[in-house]
Amino acid sequence: MIIKNVRILGGEAVDIRVEDGRIAEIGPGLEGAETIDGGGAIALPGLVDLHTHLREPGREDAETVQTGTQSAARGGYTAVHAMANTSPVADTAGVVEQVWRLGREFGHCDVQPVGAVTVGLEGRQLAELGAMADSAARVRVFSDDGKCVDDAVLMRRALEYVKAFDGVVAQHAQEPRLTTGAQMNEGVISGRLGLSGWPAVAEEAIIARDCLLAAHVGSRLHVCHVSTAGSVEILRWAKSKGWNVTAEVTPHHLLLTDDLVEESPVGAYNPIYKVNPPLRTRADVEALRAALADGTIDVVATDHAPHPVEDKETEWSAAAMGMVGLETALSVVQEAMVDTGLLDWAGVAERMSLTPARIGRLPGHGQPLQVGSPANITLYDPSVRTKVDPSAFASKSRNTPYEGMELPGRVVATFLRGTPTVLEGKLV
Numbered sequence: 508m509i510i511k512n513v514r515i516l517g518g519e520a521v522d523i524r525v526e527d528g529r530i531a532e533i534g535p536g537l538e539g540a541e542t543i544d545g546g547g548a549i550a551l552p553g554l555v556d557l558h559t560h561l562r563e564p565g566r567e568d569a570e571t572v573q574t575g576t577q578s579a580a581r582g583g584y585t586a587v588h589a590m591a592n593t594s595p596v597a598d599t600a601g602v603v604e605q606v607w608r609l610g611r612e613f614g615h616c617d618v619q620p621v622g623a624v625t626v627g628l629e630g631r632q633l634a635e636l637g638a639m640a641d642s643a644a645r646v647r648v649f650s651d652d653g654k655c656v657d658d659a660v661l662m663r664r665a666l667e668y669v670k671a672f673d674g675v676v677a678q679h680a681q682e683p684r685l686t687t688g689a690q691m692n693e694g695v696i697s698g699r700l701g702l703s704g705w706p707a708v709a710e711e712a713i714i715a716r717d718c719l720l721a722a723h724v725g726s727r728l729h730v731c732h733v734s735t736a737g738s739v740e741i742l743r744w745a746k747s748k749g750w751n752v753t754a755e756v757t758p759h760h761l762l763l764t765d766d767l768v769e770e771s772p773v774g775a776y777n778p779i780y781k782v783n784p785p786l787r788t789r790a791d792v793e794a795l796r797a798a799l800a801d802g803t804i805d806v807v808a809t810d811h812a813p814h815p816v817e818d819k820e821t822e823w824s825a826a827a828m829g830m831v832g833l834e835t836a837l838s839v840v841q842e843a844m845v846d847t848g849l850l851d852w853a854g855v856a857e858r859m860s861l862t863p864a865r866i867g868r869l870p871g872h873g874q875p876l877q878v879g880s881p882a883n884i885t886l887y888d889p890s891v892r893t894k895v896d897p898s899a900f901a902s903k904s905r906n907t908p909y910e911g912m913e914l915p916g917r918v919v920a921t922f923l924r925g926t927p928t929v930l931e932g933k934l935v
């Protein structure tokens with residue numbers, strides 16, 4: 508098969524020959540029996556998400572492995588890491604293998620299960636990290652995401668333990684006592700609205716502690732969804748020491764701010780903007796963008812968090828936290844980072860494919876588009892602008908903060924080991 512007329516990382520137009528799931532040849536004027544017209548789209552290595560909530564097993568009313576990976580493919584992803592806060596929790600070899608098998612059977616992209624750090628996400632005793640690492644699911648990323656591993660001794664033990672198999676602990680940095688009942692970013696607006704504040708220090712204190720712990724035991728730490736300017740400063744300091752610390756930022760924290768809770772196209776107190784960690788200030792957004800551009804923050808991860816309507820369309824304090832994000836991620840990154848001149852397409856490929864695959868130790872993904880690489884390819888047209896229409900999402904859930912907002916770009920096609928999962932913007 509030949510994919511005609513694509514621009515690798517935005518470069519000159521070329522054709523790509525795919526054979527046996529790999530890139531066999533790149534150049535102008537390639538001929539073959541089966542061709543797909545890329546229409547001059549930008550070709551990126553298939554995107555890799557380090558932070559996806561697929562909700563199966565347990566909350567199949569919100570998302571399933573099938574619909575979540577359809578959503579991922581529509582967003583240009585060829586692999587996702589499925590978070591462990593399912594029901595049952597993915598804290599044993601049995602459950603991570605179940606998710607891995609669901610991915611093999613129903614996945615429209617590869618599904619790499621994340622294992623829980625503690626049994627039942629309860630923060631009391633370590634889960635069977637070694638058994639999950641040795642299982643068919645070959646787990647390398649461990650996280651209690653949704654909850655913070657706040658016990659310093661447990662966090663230290665987890666960091667020590669994962670060294671044996673080159674794993675990483677991905678921390679949801681939220682000091683629980685400082686955020687009891689917290690509803691939105693602590694600041695001027697939370698004060699005006701009378702909603703309990705979620706202080707930046709609750710995130711920053713845990714990140715600082717965990718950087719120190721990771722350095723102390725010589726292990727690898729990954730920080731989930733960094734949301735404050737102060738967190739960026741701590742990460743910059745930890746990296747300057749040469750410590751093995753990586754971090755992610757979500758698309759929504761690169762674009763949206765906490766004033767939307769007070770005033771927005773969908774009114775005040777609209778829980779569509781309720782998310783963990785909360786939307787922060789314009790100054791935080793600017794710091795996060797600069798950090799992603801200069802490499803202090805390594806990757807963009809979606810934190811795709813599907814919720815059914817009844818959990819989201821309720822009063823603010825009762826609403827679930829989280830937003831779907833897989834199908835809008837690349838567009839939001841274009842809006843926040845590319846169209847602002849902060850990143851080029853090579854930089855996007857690094858932060859949304861190469862580096863996430865490296866952090867997750869995911870073989871076969873995140874490789875540059877060159878001869879010999881697996882043909883995991885995303886074709887993207889940055890020139891169009893469209894209004895976000897949640898009813899067109901492949902995800903089972905619709906809780907997007909971008910409804911009705913005009914965003915740039917469109918995923919034209921996604922190829923998983925040479926097989927199209929999306930063509931002309933539609934699932935194959």
Ligand SMILES: [Zn+2]
Binds near residue numbers: 652783784
């Ligand atoms: Zn989280």
